[in-house]
Amino acid sequence: MSITGAPFKVLMAATSYPSDPSDWKGRFIHDLAARLDTTGRVQLDLWAPPGDLPGMVNSANSPGDTRWLRSLLDNGGIAHLLRRRPVAGLLRARGILARLRAACGRTPADIYHVHWMQLALGLPRDGKPAYVSVLGSDFGLLRLPGMTSLLRHAFRGRPTLLAPNTGWMSTELQARFGDVARIVPNPFGVDPAWFELQRAPSVPNKWLVVSRITRNKLGDLFDWGAGLFGNGRDLVLLGPMQETLALPPWIEAKGATNPAELRGQWFPQAAGMLTLSRHDEGRPQVLIEAMAAGMPVIASRIAAHTDLIRHGETGWIVDSQKELCEALLQAEDEETAARIGGAAREWVRERIGTWEDWARRCVDGYEMLLERAVPHGT
Numbered sequence: 001m002s003i004t005g006a007p008f009k010v011l012m013a014a015t016s017y018p019s020d021p022s023d024w025k026g027r028f029i030h031d032l033a034a035r036l037d038t039t040g041r042v043q044l045d046l047w048a049p050p051g052d053l054p055g056m057v058n059s060a061n062s063p064g065d066t067r068w069l070r071s072l073l074d075n076g077g078i079a080h081l082l083r084r085r086p087v088a089g090l091l092r093a094r095g096i097l098a099r100l101r102a103a104c105g106r107t108p109a110d111i112y113h114v115h116w117m118q119l120a121l122g123l124p125r126d127g128k129p130a131y132v133s134v135l136g137s138d139f140g141l142l143r144l145p146g147m148t149s150l151l152r153h154a155f156r157g158r159p160t161l162l163a164p165n166t167g168w169m170s171t172e173l174q175a176r177f178g179d180v181a182r183i184v185p186n187p188f189g190v191d192p193a194w195f196e197l198q199r200a201p202s203v204p205n206k207w208l209v210v211s212r213i214t215r216n217k218l219g220d221l222f223d224w225g226a227g228l229f230g231n232g233r234d235l236v237l238l239g240p241m242q243e244t245l246a247l248p249p250w251i252e253a254k255g256a257t258n259p260a261e262l263r264g265q266w267f268p269q270a271a272g273m274l275t276l277s278r279h280d281e282g283r284p285q286v287l288i289e290a291m292a293a294g295m296p297v298i299a300s301r302i303a304a305h306t307d308l309i310r311h312g313e314t315g316w317i318v319d320s321q322k323e324l325c326e327a328l329l330q331a332e333d334e335e336t337a338a339r340i341g342g343a344a345r346e347w348v349r350e351r352i353g354t355w356e357d358w359a360r361r362c363v364d365g366y367e368m369l370l371e372r373a374v375p376h377g378t
Helices: 027-038 063-074 078-084 087-104 117-122 138-139 147-155 167-177 192-196 221-225 259-269 285-292 319-329 334-351 353-371
Strands: 008-013 040-048 111-115 132-134 159-166 205-210 233-238 251-255 273-277 297-300 316-320
Touching: 008 027, 008 087, 027 353, 040 063, 063 087, 063 273, 063 316, 087 117, 087 316, 087 353, 111 117, 117 132, 117 138, 117 147, 117 273, 117 319, 132 138, 132 353, 147 167, 159 353, 192 334, 221 319, 233 259, 285 297, 285 316, 285 334, 316 319, 319 334
Parallel strands: 008 040, 008 111, 111 132, 132 159, 205 233, 205 273, 233 251, 273 297, 297 316
Antiparallel strands: none
16 A cells, blocks of 8 residues: 555545435535545545435445435434434444444445544444544533443554544543544635625625524524514524424524525525524534625534634624624624624634645545554555
């Protein structure tokens, strides 16, 4: 095996993937795979729910895997099942790991790349390097008894790189796994089109919440938003209903969306984006896209948001209804919105970059892993 010669054979695994261009589920996995494919450095096989594969990317699914993974998404996905129906979720998790292990056995690979840290539990004990993209939902599952020990066992005996989507995760990952894996943050990028988006906010002011609809994802929205929306200020909620919640009349729920719809319809006319989530978030992709588009963002004080937003410089962090009211008024001032939105766009451009930047950092990580896997002198 040559580190600088032939393309790396990478088997990438994920439990979410868009079924078509309009599908919101796992859209970032498609974008990641597409950009890795264009580097010319990677021969990529993808084990994931069925959907359109970009470029020269091949499917590593068996026919049974395709049917089984489609059914998993139809039931809300593994993270949703583990939260809402733990017994059914654990049974599905065992099926995921068994099927992934079988896919590894039949697919030639130099490196395994998994999205969702717990997928590493399904990798065979063959010593091949593992690149592990760490997402926000992983941290919730790390609280399960014995999960850290299981993952340490999976990482030990192979070169392993943990790539959290944001730097705030690094301290805890280092404490749990620093002696068996290397931790190198690699934030997901954005499509360059977000930086070029032209905005002309509508009247009355229209605020967006783009989120799966659960109690934790909406957070304090019902309490803090009452009285602030509905009278000359609209609130549009975009996302699939994943818990049965009674929405107040001042929320306009429009259902699931996708990046093309956000770019073409919602982002140009919106005054800004709001999230009061209390969920285990990593680095919410839609917030990065909103900031890249120059849109003012108001967010709750959780690590995923404070890591991304500089209060009063690239957006607002709020802890109460009063602070939310003040942030809305500031963001609706045309001059302030232009200043904050412009600073947010430049921060994303400089600190996060595009999918091409992500893919370059990924390839650097693959090289790092293979250098550890190949003895000196070969």
